[in-house]
Amino acid sequence: MATVSVNQFRDNLKAFVERCLSEHEPLRVTRRSGEDFVVMSAADWEREQETLYVLQNSHLMEQIAESIRTHGERGGYRPTADEFEEMNAE
Secondary structure (H helix, E strand, O other): OEEEEHHHHHHOHHHHHHHHHHHOOOEEEEOOOOOOEEEOOHHHHHHHHHHHHHHHOHHHHHHHHHHHHHHHOOOOOOOOHHHHHHHHHO
């Protein structure tokens, strides 16, 4: 992640924002007070939030691991009766 001072960021705001949007890379902005902040596109932030949600959800992680395992075995995933019922309820 690139880092710039708050003064550099202020002086070149448009260029830094355009770079964050086009390169999909966050930018760390440092301040003398030590309270840094990060600039990133809203779409990238939402993607990061979705990733964090999945990683923190143990049930989803188990489903992903099972899917990877069954895919590797070429057996495919077969939902349990409860899972199948839950999918059809939605």
